[in-house]
Amino acid sequence: MRAEKTAAWRRRLAQWAAVLLILVALVSLGQKVAWARRLWGLERVGTDQVATWEQRMTQVKADLQGERLIGYLSEVDFGLPNDPIDTNTEFTLTQYVLAPTILQRGAEADQVICNLGEKGYKPEYGARMGLILAGEYGNGIYLLRKAAK
């Protein structure tokens, strides 16, 4: 009798646990669907980070066609305030756009992309590293070259 009661109790608990699992799963999915609906909008198609960066770098890419190695400097290299987006995300996006040109952090290469966003370029930045301004592409993106010795 007692064993039967225990078995019935366990069966009931298992049923409730299964229902709870399904409920949690469905509500989690529902939240994700709501998130996706909020995100959705035809006007937002083509405005993702990569597409925006591809557009921003179109001219740079054309000018650097065929280069094997390019340097890369950003706020952090000049001691300017920066965040991980400046330091890492935009660096990786630039490499993605310019591939197969290899993007190397620092000013070792003959030509260097300088990405300073709103902070803007000042000639003394390049002078510190023996570089001069070779091109300005808007959105805080510049091309620097090694200054002639």
Added chain:
Amino acid sequence: MTTAYALLILLPAILGGVILVDLCWQARGWQAGGMKIFMGAGLGIGSAACLAFFWLLGFGKIGWSFLALENGIVVLMSGLWLRAWRARGGRLPGIPGQRINGWRAGTTLVFTLVFTLVFTLVVAAALAIFTIFTFLNPNGDFDAWTMWNLRARFLFRLGSGWMAAFSPQVDWMFHADYPLLLPLTNLVTWTLLGQETPRAPILLAGLFLFCCAGLLTAALSRRSGSSALLAGVLLLTSPRFLDLAAFQVADVPLSFFLLAAVVMGVEAWADPGSRHGALALAGLALGLAAWTKNEGSLILLAGLLAGGVLLLWRSNWHSYRRQDAAALAVGLGLPLAALLVFKIFIAPPGDLVGEQTLAGIGQKLADPARYLTIAAVFRRYLLAPGEYLLPITPLLALYALAAGWRVLTKGEQLGLRWAALALGVTLVGYAAVYLLTPHPLEWHLRYSADRLFMQVYPAALYVLFASLKPPECFWIRQSNSKS
């Protein structure tokens, strides 16, 4: 239309994989058929990426002749399949699907309908979420453009000079040492399409997401239909799993190969009649895991170690003969050869080993704070993997306690123990990698730990639901509910 063409380009690999699985593992029934289709698709795509690597090494670039090779292999394998089919007298192959003490899926119509309806809704919602995210982010997320799609882009744009993609001058953030399954698959599709379209990586990500869910569901449905649907629902409702698929990163494909290895490993232990074929497929899946991502090498070692431990622990381990090891090695051969050639001769040193010193390693091993930090993060993701509304592990534990373990055959017990041990060893291995990481520990954990748990999640769901009594047992009162 581009997506349809991309699928056509992948079709020979998918077909070849399905035929290969059917040749190696001759289980019958629609559930086994579903398993073969989902598993074959992934294994075929992975194997084709290994062939593409050797083709690149031999001929310098991918072209239509590579597609001809793939088609030739499919024709050859179809011939072998037909021969095997005729040898069986034209009947479908032989081993019946296992069921729990007479239980059949769909014991009552309403029960089956409810579960199927929920599952169908979940699949549709998962597809919608995947589609919306990929419409808005066709190039995937950070890891996709930093590693997988970037490598494919390098290889595609460099053409016959593809080796330059692995120059030591490439910044460590781009992980040029990572294996090439995803980049090479996209390279083949892009090359044959003649354009560098994001549709190819999107298609690949979608295929692996639904093949993973399909394989989990089909594999469990050999034991219980409702357990299968419940596990499938849990996987496809995990917000993090859906994210990772839409991000076009390698974690979902890796989770697919781990799941395939575990499923075939369990079948190999459980059914001596199909052991060799299942072992070969398990070996192939483990090898392809290693060819997908560096973590896959750890999974491969964990699988072999767990198998070795279980064999030593068993008193009649002599019954596992050299042919078993040979079958495993045959499956492992192609992906492991590709991986070794790539790692030894082409890839630059990885960021995790490149700058380590013995003194530094000793210091990290002796630092108790690192152990505590890792333990805290692992505890968090063990309790709440997948970013559900509530921590899912306590709910699964409650369900397991109430449902109880089902009666397992000796072989099934061994197979599931092997799988659980392999997954445990994998997690311990991940913890060890964090312990020794040259990167700041908190940063490394923050950006990768949850993904590692998602890699093992589908396989863990399989092991759990294959071990438990199915919902039919406690939902429908029947005379045979004693299982």
